[in-house]
Amino acid sequence: MTSHVMPTYQRLPITFDRGEGVWLWDENNTRYLDALSGIAVCNLGHAHPAVHKAVCEQSGKLLHTSNIYGIAVQERLADRLIAKSGMDNVFFCNSGAEANEAAIKLARKYGHSLGISCPAIIVMEKSFHGRTLATLSATGNAKVQQGFAPLVEGFIRVAYNDVGAIEQALAQHGNIVAILLEPVQGEGGVNIPDADYLNRVRELCDSHQLLMMLDEIQTGVGRTGKFLAFQHNLILPDVCTMAKALGNGVPIGACLARGKAAGILTAGAHGSTFGGNPLACSAALAVLSTLDEENLIESAAQKGDVICAGFIARLADNKHVVDIRHKGLMIGIELDAPCAELVKLALQRQLLINVTNDTTIRLLPPLIIDGQQITQLVDSLSALIQDYTGQS
Numbered sequence: 001m002t003s004h005v006m007p008t009y010q011r012l013p014i015t016f017d018r019g020e021g022v023w024l025w026d027e028n029n030t031r032y033l034d035a036l037s038g039i040a041v042c043n044l045g046h047a048h049p050a051v052h053k054a055v056c057e058q059s060g061k062l063l064h065t066s067n068i069y070g071i072a073v074q075e076r077l078a079d080r081l082i083a084k085s086g087m088d089n090v091f092f093c094n095s096g097a098e099a100n101e102a103a104i105k106l107a108r109k110y111g112h113s114l115g116i117s118c119p120a121i122i123v124m125e126k127s128f129h130g131r132t133l134a135t136l137s138a139t140g141n142a143k144v145q146q147g148f149a150p151l152v153e154g155f156i157r158v159a160y161n162d163v164g165a166i167e168q169a170l171a172q173h174g175n176i177v178a179i180l181l182e183p184v185q186g187e188g189g190v191n192i193p194d195a196d197y198l199n200r201v202r203e204l205c206d207s208h209q210l211l212m213m214l215d216e217i218q219t220g221v222g223r224t225g226k227f228l229a230f231q232h233n234l235i236l237p238d239v240c241t242m243a244k245a246l247g248n249g250v251p252i253g254a255c256l257a258r259g260k261a262a263g264i265l266t267a268g269a270h271g272s273t274f275g276g277n278p279l280a281c282s283a284a285l286a287v288l289s290t291l292d293e294e295n296l297i298e299s300a301a302q303k304g305d306v307i308c309a310g311f312i313a314r315l316a317d318n319k320h321v322v323d324i325r326h327k328g329l330m331i332g333i334e335l336d337a338p339c340a341e342l343v344k345l346a347l348q349r350q351l352l353i354n355v356t357n358d359t360t361i362r363l364l365p366p367l368i369i370d371g372q373q374i375t376q377l378v379d380s381l382s383a384l385i386q387d388y389t390g391q392s
């Protein structure tokens with residue numbers, strides 16, 4: 001049958017019917033181990049009872065009123081996010097791209113408040129910030145931009161994990177007002193910068209009056225072993241964007257701001273019809289409570305270490321494995337050649353994985369994965385990699 005959905009996605013030939021925890025079942029009732037979590041969305045696994053309950057209860061009470069009125073559950077979620085992040089306030093929206101749009105608008109308005117009429121934002125090579133016009137312009141991937149010129153102006157691109165490149169851009173341009181970057185690049189290949197990189201970016205932002213804007217859309221909500229990845233560095237950004245796992249599958253995005261950045265977007269400057277609606281906020285509140293109750297953030301760090309140690313033990317001798325790296329449960333296994341094919345081969349072994357930047361197997365398992373499931377994941381994927389590279 002021909003599909004009447006616009007063909008914007010290259011889909012795998014499988015359709016899932018239901019899920020529970022790390023497991024998904026297809027229409028033939030075959031069970032799959034989900035090591036991707038819908039790309040870092042279902043951090044609590046599928047059909048988590050706390051999220052289910054929150055969504056059911058809220059939908060029976062109130063789904064939408066509009067931001068024309070007060071929304072109590074939105075206020076409660078803002079309180080919780082501020083307490084967990086150290087930021088000052090939050091704008092709610094419905095996706096990652098929208099959260100970054102808010103950050104980009106905030107940075108431009110900040111620039112104008114300083115008297116800079118054509119403000120620019122430093123962005124990174126290999127970054128990913130979304131698919132709207134401004135966020136694809138900020139994204140460091142030609143494939144994402146292909147066909148959509150003219151791009152949004154006002155972005156200056158530098159190499160990731162290279163403080164010197166930022167200093168050089170600052171020396172060349174007098175209109176830079178912010179730096180936007182991911183604490184770990186997800187789509188770009190699970191690129192983990194030097195341990196002090198974010199600290200040095202923070203220092204540069206302080207000395208040049210720039211907003212440090214972190215895209216934590218993939219790294220946030222416990223994924224890297226802290227609630228937000230910048231907490232590994234004991235710093236605070238001026239702006240931080242979240243989405244993906246915040247609602248565990250219920251669409252919600254957030255742009256958090258602090259200090260001088262928290263006062264920039266004033267009444268009438270930005271808005272969203274659905275942003276911060278009661279349904280999405282109640283799901284997010286359930287996510288935050290569950291992370292604490294089940295101690296999932298600390299355990300994400302330990303589980304990531306266990307998984308990587310397992311892969312290193314099994315794959316250390318494989319000369320086609322270039323690198324195995326992770327920050328918490330954001331895991332990359334880099335091969336020496338393009339390996340996108342592995343996604344389909346893994347599917348045949350009832351395992352859901354992803355390949356990004358052509359050569360890096362990316363794993364984003366749910367934070368609720370247990371020891372037995374970790375063993376199954378490591379055994380099954382190691383065997384596949386050995387077979388695929390002819391090393392078994």
Ligand SMILES: *Cc1c(COP(=O)(O)O)cnc(C)c1O
Nearest residue numbers: 095096097128129130186217218
């Ligand atoms: C997924 C992602 C986005 C885009 O989020 P959408 O909800 O798809 O708009 C932006 N930045 C990063 C780092 C992401 O991983």
